[in-house]
Amino acid sequence: PAHPRTSGNPGTSAGAGDAVDLMDFELMRDPFRGYARLRERAPLVRGTFFGRGTPIWLVTRYADVKTVLGDPRFVNDPANVPGMDVGDIRERELAARGIPEEYAPYILDSVLDADGADHLRLRRLVSRTFTARRVLELRPRVQEITESLLDRLEGLGRHGAVDLMEHFAYPLPITVICELVGIPEQDRPQWREWGKALVALEAGGMAGALRDMVEHIHTLIERRRAAPTADLLTGLIRTHDEGGDRLGDTEMVTLVLTLVLAGHETTAHLIGNGVAALLTHPEQLALLRGDPGLMPRAVHELMRWCGPVQGTRLRYAAEDVEIGGMPVRKGEAVMAVLVGGNYDPRVFDDPERLDVTREPDGRRETHVGFGHGLHYCLGAALARQEAEVAFAGLLRRFPGMALAVAAEDLERQPMPGSWRLARLPLHL
Numbered sequence: 038p039a040h041p042r043t044s045g046n047p048g049t050s051a052g053a054g055d056a057v058d059l060m061d062f063e064l065m066r067d068p069f070r071g072y073a074r075l076r077e078r079a080p081l082v083r084g085t086f087f088g089r090g091t092p093i094w095l096v097t098r099y100a101d102v103k104t105v106l107g108d109p110r111f112v113n114d115p116a117n118v119p120g121m122d123v124g125d126i127r128e129r130e131l132a133a134r135g136i137p138e139e140y141a142p143y144i145l146d147s148v149l150d151a152d153g154a155d156h157l158r159l160r161r162l163v164s165r166t167f168t169a170r171r172v173l174e175l176r177p178r179v180q181e182i183t184e185s186l187l188d189r190l191e192g193l194g195r196h197g198a199v200d201l202m203e204h205f206a207y208p209l210p211i212t213v214i215c216e217l218v219g220i221p222e223q224d225r226p227q228w229r230e231w232g233k234a235l236v237a238l239e240a241g242g243m244a245g246a247l248r249d250m251v252e253h254i255h256t257l258i259e260r261r262r263a264a265p266t267a268d269l270l271t272g273l274i275r276t277h278d279e280g281g282d283r284l285g286d287t288e289m290v291t292l293v294l295t296l297v298l299a300g301h302e303t304t305a306h307l308i309g310n311g312v313a314a315l316l317t318h319p320e321q322l323a324l325l326r327g328d329p330g331l332m333p334r335a336v337h338e339l340m341r342w343c344g345p346v347q348g349t350r351l352r353y354a355a356e357d358v359e360i361g362g363m364p365v366r367k368g369e370a371v372m373a374v375l376v377g378g379n380y381d382p383r384v385f386d387d388p389e390r391l392d393v394t395r396e397p398d399g400r401r402e403t404h405v406g407f408g409h410g411l412h413y414c415l416g417a418a419l420a421r422q423e424a425e426v427a428f429a430g431l432l433r434r435f436p437g438m439a440l441a442v443a444a445e446d447l448e449r450q451p452m453p454g455s456w457r458l459a460r461l462p463l464h465l
């Protein structure tokens with residue numbers, strides 16, 4: 038069956054040489070076909086981006102996406118482009134999001150924005166918590182959290198349709214990441230609201246949420262310092278307080294903020310998108326029910342087919358580079374369009390078809406939904422495990438589960454680079 042979201046006119050309104058506006062309504066409504074058209078047009082297509090004066094390059098072919106993300110000639114921090122004036126870029130980014138200068142580091146200097154030794158240093162401070170082995174140790178706890186959410190869902194489902202986003206897809210990953218990091222239970226609903234404010238593209242809301250989050254983390258740090266526990270936050274405080282250059286004040290706050298936000302917003306939408314995909318593809322759902330061992334491969338395929346992150350952070354060319362035979366000049370910005378790579382027919386047969394048996398095995402993935410290279414998603418193993426446990430639990434507990442609205446009426450959040458359901462109403 039066709040993608041439920043691709044009904045209507047596909048593509049963007051941009052002509053052959055025009056710059057593509059990432060906020061273009063048609064592109065946001067049907068990014069799969071929209072980016073496919075760009076992919077066939079040229080290896081590099083000019084794009085304009087919310088709040089940016091200068092255009093960027095969009096890279097949509099699988100091999101080129103991997104090059105941009107894997108080639109050290111592309112950097113995440115424009116300050117690492119020799120001779121580049123970054124003041125201008127920062128100012129524009131802050132102005133676009135309505136964020137005062139003093140809060141700039143919390144959103145512009147995270148692990149995602151760092152290169153080289155700084156990036157490695159920040160990433161290594163937390164990477165041990167997210168290795169495959171550590172994630173596997175967490176599985177029983179993820180299962181326990183899932184079961185208790187399913188219990189509640191069952192109760193709610195007796196009274197009619199329930200919104201799976203609200204009552205399951207969000208609460209599961211937010212509980213998991215907050216337990217890991219050490220955010221107390223009573224503060225978690227607040228984090229959920231902050232997460233929403235940050236992605237809502239409302240400048241004012243973002244500045245307020247950022248200020249509140251930063252204050253909140255400072256308070257937590259003080260409390261944890263007085264009463265250490267076994268969580269990730271305690272570990273970071275210890276590293277910080279040992280002195281040296283391993284972790285600065287602002288860096289510690291930014292790391293916590295990044296982990297909590299990256300750890301729940303995206304995973305919630307993989308769960309939501311994945312459930313919607315399975316319910317609109319009964320034959321795939323039946324395959325999965327018939328062979329629960331397929332689950333890891335199914336999660337890879339759902340990440341490819343409807344992964345929540347469709348484009349990466351910008352990369353900057355630190356020198357002149359060629360992509361697919363076209364020049365990217367030193368200092369120019371490039372966005373790797375993950376959904377472009379994931380639907381590239383050069384790599385994926387009949388890419389619009391959902392096929393839970395597509396990826397050859399459960400350990401390796403071909404798709405680039407979690408990125409690629411040094412910034413490859415730190416939480417990928419955790420996110421996959423949460424999705425596996427979530428899908429398995431839902432299928433087992435609610436064998437008759439069905440969409441409570443027509444597939445075409447599922448409402449998406451209009452957000453460039455991101456694929457998210459506003460709600461997922463289900464009859465359980």
Ligand code: HEM
Binds near residue numbers: 295
């Ligand atoms: C990086 C996607 C879940 C933490 C990334 C990147 C992508 C991504 C595409 C690379 C961005 C770039 O290169 O510009 C996703 C998706 C998720 C998910 C689709 C869920 C389905 C998580 C979770 C965590 C997490 C659960 C919790 C720890 C991070 C961090 C980075 C990252 C810290 C930055 C890594 C670095 O810069 O070295 N993620 N992510 N993500 N992700 Fe995830």
